[in-house]
Amino acid sequence: MSAREPTAMYAPPAADSDRQLLLAAQHEAAGALKVALTGHPRWGYQGRTVGQAGDHPFHGRCWLRLQSTPVHKAGGKHWLGAEQAEAAFPTVRRPALISLHDQTTGDTAFRAELAEFVTAPVCSPEPVLHTELRLPDAWWTSLHAELDTIAATPTDRIAVRQEWIDRAVPKYTGRPAPVITHWETAHADLHAANVTSRGPWLLDFEGFGIAPVGYDPAMLYAYSLLAPETAARIRAEFPVLDTYFGQIVLLVVAAELLQSASRGDHPELVPALKDMVASLAL
Missing domain, CATH: 3.30.200.20 (Phosphorylase Kinase; domain 1)
Incomplete structure (x- = not known):
């Protein structure tokens, strides 16, 4: 909140x-x-x-x-x-x-x-997006600018560790753990409940820190899988997700959300996450 x-x-x-x-x-x-x-x-x-x-x-x-x-x-x-x-x-x-x-x-x-106090409404009342978003091009342009600024900001905070990737990716996805070679600063909790439909404003920065390149758009995409039109728009807006490094970060994000689901969070997202893992060209 x-x-x-x-x-x-x-x-x-x-x-x-x-x-x-x-x-x-x-x-x-x-x-x-x-x-x-x-x-x-x-x-x-x-x-x-x-x-x-x-x-x-x-x-x-x-x-x-x-x-x-x-x-x-x-x-x-x-x-x-x-x-x-x-x-x-x-x-x-x-x-x-x-x-x-x-x-x-x-x-x-x-x-x-x-x-x-921010009066602009959030895009969703919960992290998992269940309804399609109809957002203007200017909204996406602003989001790109904010994420670019965050990514370029130096920090000694760590949001995602290689050691966690080594353990979690095989356990929750069945895939070998990738070695991350490209890192950047991330909001690290980017989903539709943490971004407003006007602006956008980005909310809840408590977990920000260094993460694999593309982590924020990958997280936004994974939480939007149940709204396929919006997920497709996110994929189109962030071509990094279709690169080799993007495929890696999607695997990392899938492991994180599947780990969370194992604790009872957002079980409705699990089938879509497993389908996404199976589709990755790794």
Whole structure:
């Protein structure tokens, strides 16, 4: 979840005590950051985050997102993602980070991120695209520009590791693991729920970092396989996907999403992902 008021994608934590813990931390952060919360809380993946619209006396409409993690993991890649993206991508169209607030309750650490509120709707309420997108040529031109800027931005953050590829690709695709020789900076979570239908604005940069060349368009394409017209448009817009390196990165992305599906995420995408793997000319 990020700086807009989306349709809820995920359920709150299963345990009521965990839900109350996050909501209490959210309200403490709202008070510390002088935000009057409005609307309803929106839960993120596995109930680890909660976001809600609010009003700030100086910044106006805004979005307050709270992430939680065990204390010993605070300061990791996702913990620092929004803060580091703010510094790394000053010209990319993304919600501006206004302020941060950290707190700890017992063995759980919380980071609240107050960000600019984006009114443009997301392309989909969930990562897997189920309906075709009708987007103007200018939208695609802008997306290319944003991704080119991200790809050219130096970073020491790592989104995808060769060591993970070596393990995951054979396990989840049955194909030999490729050795990646071309890397670039990626948003690393590019799907229809993280990009708006106007602009576009790119949302949720927590996981950005170095990944195989073509990783962002490959991820956008794989999450769009159930909307074949849009998938075909993505493929046409990003000819890198039809190169040897593009075929490799599609294999890597398939492994990632099949691994995620093995944990219960988006099972409806599995047959299309397996068909894509079988079609790769590797």
